[in-house]
Amino acid sequence: MEMREKIRIGVIGPHQCRREEYRLGFQVGENIARVGAILVCGGLGGMMEAAAEGAKHAGGITVGILPTDKMSDANPYIDIALPTALGPFRNMLVVQACHAVIAVRGGYGTLTEIAFALRLRVPVVGLATWRFIRDGMEDQSVHRAADPDEAVQLALELARERLGKSDRPPAY
Amino acid sequence: MEMREKIRIGVIGPHQCRREEYRLGFQVGENIARVGAILVCGGLGGMMEAAAEGAKHAGGITVGILPTDKMSDANPYIDIALPTALGPFRNMLVVQACHAVIAVRGGYGTLTEIAFALRLRVPVVGLATWRFIRDGMEDQSVHRAADPDEAVQLALELARERLGKSDRPPAY
Amino acid sequence: MEMREKIRIGVIGPHQCRREEYRLGFQVGENIARVGAILVCGGLGGMMEAAAEGAKHAGGITVGILPTDKMSDANPYIDIALPTALGPFRNMLVVQACHAVIAVRGGYGTLTEIAFALRLRVPVVGLATWRFIRDGMEDQSVHRAADPDEAVQLALELARERLGKSDRPPAY
Amino acid sequence: MEMREKIRIGVIGPHQCRREEYRLGFQVGENIARVGAILVCGGLGGMMEAAAEGAKHAGGITVGILPTDKMSDANPYIDIALPTALGPFRNMLVVQACHAVIAVRGGYGTLTEIAFALRLRVPVVGLATWRFIRDGMEDQSVHRAADPDEAVQLALELARERLGKSDRPPAY
Numbered sequence: 001m002e003m004r005e006k007i008r009i010g011v012i013g014p015h016q017c018r019r020e021e022y023r024l025g026f027q028v029g030e031n032i033a034r035v036g037a038i039l040v041c042g043g044l045g046g047m048m049e050a051a052a053e054g055a056k057h058a059g060g061i062t063v064g065i066l067p068t069d070k071m072s073d074a075n076p077y078i079d080i081a082l083p084t085a086l087g088p089f090r091n092m093l094v095v096q097a098c099h100a101v102i103a104v105r106g107g108y109g110t111l112t113e114i115a116f117a118l119r120l121r122v123p124v125v126g127l128a129t130w131r132f133i134r135d136g137m138e139d140q141s142v143h144r145a146a147d148p149d150e151a152v153q154l155a156l157e158l159a160r161e162r163l164g165k166s167d168r169p170p171a172y
Numbered sequence: 173m174e175m176r177e178k179i180r181i182g183v184i185g186p187h188q189c190r191r192e193e194y195r196l197g198f199q200v201g202e203n204i205a206r207v208g209a210i211l212v213c214g215g216l217g218g219m220m221e222a223a224a225e226g227a228k229h230a231g232g233i234t235v236g237i238l239p240t241d242k243m244s245d246a247n248p249y250i251d252i253a254l255p256t257a258l259g260p261f262r263n264m265l266v267v268q269a270c271h272a273v274i275a276v277r278g279g280y281g282t283l284t285e286i287a288f289a290l291r292l293r294v295p296v297v298g299l300a301t302w303r304f305i306r307d308g309m310e311d312q313s314v315h316r317a318a319d320p321d322e323a324v325q326l327a328l329e330l331a332r333e334r335l336g337k338s339d340r341p342p343a344y
Numbered sequence: 345m346e347m348r349e350k351i352r353i354g355v356i357g358p359h360q361c362r363r364e365e366y367r368l369g370f371q372v373g374e375n376i377a378r379v380g381a382i383l384v385c386g387g388l389g390g391m392m393e394a395a396a397e398g399a400k401h402a403g404g405i406t407v408g409i410l411p412t413d414k415m416s417d418a419n420p421y422i423d424i425a426l427p428t429a430l431g432p433f434r435n436m437l438v439v440q441a442c443h444a445v446i447a448v449r450g451g452y453g454t455l456t457e458i459a460f461a462l463r464l465r466v467p468v469v470g471l472a473t474w475r476f477i478r479d480g481m482e483d484q485s486v487h488r489a490a491d492p493d494e495a496v497q498l499a500l501e502l503a504r505e506r507l508g509k510s511d512r513p514p515a516y
Numbered sequence: 517m518e519m520r521e522k523i524r525i526g527v528i529g530p531h532q533c534r535r536e537e538y539r540l541g542f543q544v545g546e547n548i549a550r551v552g553a554i555l556v557c558g559g560l561g562g563m564m565e566a567a568a569e570g571a572k573h574a575g576g577i578t579v580g581i582l583p584t585d586k587m588s589d590a591n592p593y594i595d596i597a598l599p600t601a602l603g604p605f606r607n608m609l610v611v612q613a614c615h616a617v618i619a620v621r622g623g624y625g626t627l628t629e630i631a632f633a634l635r636l637r638v639p640v641v642g643l644a645t646w647r648f649i650r651d652g653m654e655d656q657s658v659h660r661a662a663d664p665d666e667a668v669q670l671a672l673e674l675a676r677e678r679l680g681k682s683d684r685p686p687a688y
């Protein structure tokens with residue numbers, strides 16, 4: 001399959017993380033590469049690096065959309081680094097570059113990304129991440145997964161479903 | 173007091189709203205003007221118009237940061253309309269232009285604004301709006317208010333506290 | 345006339361300038377206020393401060409769209425300061441907030457603003473600023489003025505003409 | 517050489533072009549691929565498509581940074597399409613993603629890209645494109661090339677020189 005036809009799955013999560021969180025991110029990235037999808041992330045450390053390392057370990061392709069203006073700020077597992085100089089506002093570009101995103105844990109930065117994904121109708125899979133309550137009821141828009149396998153499987157299905165629904169010729 | 177010394181309080185909320193929600197927004201805007209603060213909002217209809225109408229009714233000043241490229245898209249109660257052509261991404265500019273924001277109800281657009289405010293450490297007061305759960309516990313960063321009076325009072329205190337804490341000379 | 349009905353004229357120019365350049369900017373700002381228009385600029389020093397000081401000296405209203413995330417970075421003559429944290433990319437927002445812009449001298453930053461204005465069809469008046477050549481012929485889109493009086497007069501006419509041409513009800 | 521170590525050269529030019537302009541862009545893209553660089557462009561038609569088609573014809577890799585929110589808006593020769601929904605403002609992101617850019621002819625959109633490149637100190641090679649005059653003298657910052665071969669050769673040298681000068685470890 002050509003690069004332009006591949007599904008793109010984003011991984012969003014904290015820029016610093018503990019060992020067991022890193023392992024979680026690594027496995028998500030590995031699975032993304034194994035199902036033939038391109039990994040998109042914020043390009044820096046923590047969960048972004050974990051997922052990128054996992055994807056490269058499984059022979060995948062990785063894209064990093066950086067908050068800074070230097071390509072060399074990307075972690076060593078990013079193939080295509082895109083500097084934006086937009087600071088925390090580059091989060092919206094990460095989300096927009098994906099057919100689906102997987103949120104793994106995360107703080108307020110990840111919260112902005114989940115919110116943008118919901119706003120832009122990019123499907124979101126959540127792995128041990130934020131939950132939202134409105135009018136006393138939990139919002140069900142984030143699809144919950146129990147482990148990296150399920151997260152990637154869900155993201156892939158949601159991405160395909162979304163592409164099928166597209167009103168444009170499905171070039172992707 | 174000169175315009176540049178005034179506190180700025182943002183109102184974020186849905187672009188369409190029912191009559192009782194509109195009344196809520198109107199009262200918030202009215203109170204913002206009464207305490208001498210400038211109202212900042214997204215400049216369009218619904219809760220944004222409600223707050224702007226309330227602020228003008230009480231003789232205040234209103235700023236609207238628009239998602240479109242036309243000043244004339246602003247609702248009729250906006251004094252200074254700023255077109256951005258940034259679509260949903262102008263939300264980050266609304267938040268950044270404020271010393272504190274009040275979220276009144278709202279959908280996913282409002283969710284992105286609350287998330288950006290938390291990320292950028294702009295104090296957020298919530299009036300019947302989103303709640304967030306992380307690791308099984310509710311996040312306490314959004315200050316909850318019971319009514320428009322309390323919301324504006326809280327926002328004013330938080331804005332002042334933030335200005336006092338600033339590492340720069342408090343020009344504002 | 346109410347604030348929302350006022351014409352907005354931008355002044356774009358270098359963030360550092362010599363005394364005679366500052367005087368030029370001051371006079372432009374003064375004239376903008378005298379004709380009843382709002383001054384919009386980048387909010388920092390040099391030509392931006394010159395124009396803002398001139399406008400305030402003549403009792404006008406000033407808006408500053410800042411590249412940083414701090415309102416307190418605005419020069420002391422800005423009434424409404426809008427932090428953007430967008431760095432050099434806030435230039436596009438300055439241009440977009442105006443009915444016409446006046447470019448006074450300037451370096452590459454000013455060049456980006458003139459270019460954006462031409463791209464977005466915001467009328468540009470040039471005072472001792474960049475000229476452009478394409479296919480061996482000078483581009484005539486920048487309206488040349490000989491002094492601050494002529495510059496503001498031209499900008500005002502172009503702004504009015506543009507508003508008259510607008511396909512939307514001329515709220516402004 | 518791995519993807520992340522490759523030089524990135526941007527091609528900026530009009531979104532519509534005549535046959536001889538298309539051929540010029542095609543040859544530029546072809547040469548970029550032949551020297552082993554990645555082509556970055558705005559992802560749409562005209563000169564962007566010409567360069568991308570040329571690069572793919574020579575077996576290269578292409579990145580397209582789109583003004584819209586749909587990956588499927590990319591021309592058929594783009595490997596990695598990045599939607600931004602930023603309209604004409606995505607131009608700054610195109611420039612920032614490159615080690616050097618080549619401007620081929622072009623209108624006001626291309627003018628904004630050249631201006632941003634000069635502002636951000638990304639080297640610019642010009643092929644039959646805009647020239648700039650300041651204080652009665654032509655600005656010499658755009659490196660002029662006579663044909664596609666010379667343009668790519670110059671861009672490659674300027675990109676390498678820039679990388680050598682970088683204060684950071686030259687990961688790229």
